[in-house]
Amino acid sequence: MELTISYILKTVLLLLALYLFYYSLLRNQNSFSFNRLYLLLAPLVALVLPLLKWPVAFAPENAISVALQAIQLTEVTVTAYGTGKKAVSETSDISLATMAAVAYSVGILLVLAKLVKQLWQVQSVKAEAESATSLSDGIHLYQLPAHIPTFAFGSNIFLSKQSHLSKSDQDQVLEHELAHVKLRHTWDVLYYEILSAILWANPVVWLLKQELRDVHEYQADARVISTYKAQNYTSLLSKEALLNMGLPIGSYFQKPQVLKRLQMLQLSGQKPAWTRQLLVLPFILGLLFIFSVQQVDAQTGILAELTQEVSMLAGSKPLTEDNFTQETKPTTEQPEINAVAKTSIKPEPLKEEKVREAFPSSETANKPDTKATSGAAKPEKPFVYVEQMPSFKGGEIEMLKYLAKNIRYPKESQEAGTSGLVVLGFIVEKDGSLKDIQVIKSLDESTDAEARRVVESMNGSWEPGKQNGVPVQVRYTLPVRFQIK
Structure with missing residues (x-):
C-alpha cells in the first residue's frame, strides 16, 4: 500500500x-x-x-541501505489462517x-x-x-x-x-x-x-x-x-x-x-x-535522478531504525556515508518457498580496499591497542561483512525450507490477534556455531521465544565466514514476520 x-x-x-x-x-x-x-x-x-532505477555508480544508495544489505538475511513470514x-x-x-x-x-x-x-x-x-x-x-x-x-x-x-x-x-x-x-x-x-x-x-x-x-x-x-x-x-x-x-x-x-x-x-x-x-533532455534526466525509485525490501524502513542498534551490538561505531561506501547492483527476488520466504537482499562483494576501509581485517582486529593501558588487548569484534559470508549448510534455499518446516505461530499470539515483525541478531562463530542470539525488535513474549527457539535450533548448521582466507566471527540479523490472514 x-x-x-x-x-x-x-x-x-x-x-x-x-x-x-x-x-x-x-x-x-x-x-x-x-x-x-x-x-x-x-x-x-x-x-x-x-x-x-538510477545507476548506482552515479547515485549511490544511502549508508543505511548499504548497511542493511550487508547484514540482513531473507525475511521469513509466518502466516496463520483461522478465526483469530x-x-x-x-x-x-x-x-x-x-x-x-x-x-x-x-x-x-x-x-x-x-x-x-x-x-x-x-x-x-x-x-x-x-x-x-x-x-x-x-x-x-x-x-x-x-x-x-x-x-x-x-x-x-x-x-x-x-x-x-x-x-x-x-x-x-x-x-x-x-x-x-x-x-x-x-x-x-x-x-x-x-x-x-x-x-x-x-x-x-x-x-x-x-x-x-x-x-x-x-x-x-x-x-x-x-x-x-x-x-x-x-x-x-x-x-x-x-x-x-x-x-x-x-x-x-x-x-x-x-x-x-x-x-x-x-x-x-x-x-x-x-x-x-x-533543455528538455537535461530536464528529464534531472527528474530521473530526483524521482527514480530505489527498489529495496519492504522492511527497509523498519530496519533502518535498527541500524544503529545493530551496529552497537556488533561492537562497531554507527555506519554513515563518511565511513562506509559500497558499489552494488540491483538484486532479484527469491522464489517463495511454502509461502514463507519473501524478498531477499544480497550484497555484491565489496572491493578489497573498501572492505578494509569499512571493516578492519582479521589481523588488525586482533592487534593490541597501542593506546590502551599496558598489557590490555583489544577484544575481537564480529564483522558485519566479509569476503566470504557465512552460509547455512545447503545454501539459502535450504535455510528457508528449514525455517518453513520448523517455525510455528504461537497459539496465544494468534488468539490475541498479535501480528508484526520480530528481528533477531546473532553471531556466526569461526566454527559455524551460533552465539549471542538476541531479540533486537520484540513483538510479544510468545513470538519472541518462538523465533529465538528456531534460530537456536540452527546451531551447528552453518559454514563460517572468512576474511583473507581466515575464519572470522560475523554478525547477522534475521527478520521474522508473524501475520494473520
Whole structure:
C-alpha cells in the first residue's frame, strides 16, 4: 500500500513538473510538431520514470541501505489462517485500500462512459448527415444541419451550412479540417481521452489535454496560411470567434481558443527557439535522478531504525556515508518457498580496499591497542561483512525450507490477534556455531521465544565466514514476520 501511494505521488509531481516546464518555456513557441510530441509523451514519462532505477555508480544508495544489505538475511513470514482476530490497524488498512480502489474504479468508468457516449453521438451525426463527396486518401465529406459547427473526426469531415461565408472562406475552412485529418489529430484526442480516464484524479492530465488541443489548432492554422494569405485567414477567424462547440472529441474550426490562435498566427515565419527544446533532455534526466525509485525490501524502513542498534551490538561505531561506501547492483527476488520466504537482499562483494576501509581485517582486529593501558588487548569484534559470508549448510534455499518446516505461530499470539515483525541478531562463530542470539525488535513474549527457539535450533548448521582466507566471527540479523490472514 505504501509503495502504491509513493508511486502515485511521484507520478503526480512528475506530471506537474513536466507541465510547468511546457507552460513556461514551450507553450508560446511556434515549434508545433515538437510541442505535440512533448505533450503526447509527457504522461508516459511521468508513469515510467518512478519505475526506473538510477545507476548506482552515479547515485549511490544511502549508508543505511548499504548497511542493511550487508547484514540482513531473507525475511521469513509466518502466516496463520483461522478465526483469530486481526490487528485493528490491518483491518482498517485493508478496508481503506478497498474503498479507495472502488472509488477510483468508479471514476474511470464514468469518464470512459462519457467517451463512449461522445463516440456514439459522432456516429449518430454521421448517420443523419448527407454524404457530400469523397476526396483522395479515403477522406469523406458530410453536410451537417446548420446548428452543428464544422468538425473533423477520423477520416471524416463534417461541414456545417456556410451560407454566410464566401467561396474563398469556405475553402480555407475545408483546408483547416483537412489538416486535422491528414495530421491524424483524432488519434491524439482518443489517446488523451483514455489517459484522462485512467488518471482522472490528476488535474494536470486535463490541462495537458487542453494544451494538446490548442497545438492541434495551431498546426492546422499553419497548414492553411501556407496556401492562403495570412491576412485573409486571420479575418476569417475573427468572424468565427467565440462560437460554441458541438461534440468535444471533434476537431473544430470554431473554438474558444481562437484568440490564442490569432496570437500564434503572428509568429508565422519566425524561427522557434531551439535552445528551449534542447533543455528538455537535461530536464528529464534531472527528474530521473530526483524521482527514480530505489527498489529495496519492504522492511527497509523498519530496519533502518535498527541500524544503529545493530551496529552497537556488533561492537562497531554507527555506519554513515563518511565511513562506509559500497558499489552494488540491483538484486532479484527469491522464489517463495511454502509461502514463507519473501524478498531477499544480497550484497555484491565489496572491493578489497573498501572492505578494509569499512571493516578492519582479521589481523588488525586482533592487534593490541597501542593506546590502551599496558598489557590490555583489544577484544575481537564480529564483522558485519566479509569476503566470504557465512552460509547455512545447503545454501539459502535450504535455510528457508528449514525455517518453513520448523517455525510455528504461537497459539496465544494468534488468539490475541498479535501480528508484526520480530528481528533477531546473532553471531556466526569461526566454527559455524551460533552465539549471542538476541531479540533486537520484540513483538510479544510468545513470538519472541518462538523465533529465538528456531534460530537456536540452527546451531551447528552453518559454514563460517572468512576474511583473507581466515575464519572470522560475523554478525547477522534475521527478520521474522508473524501475520494473520
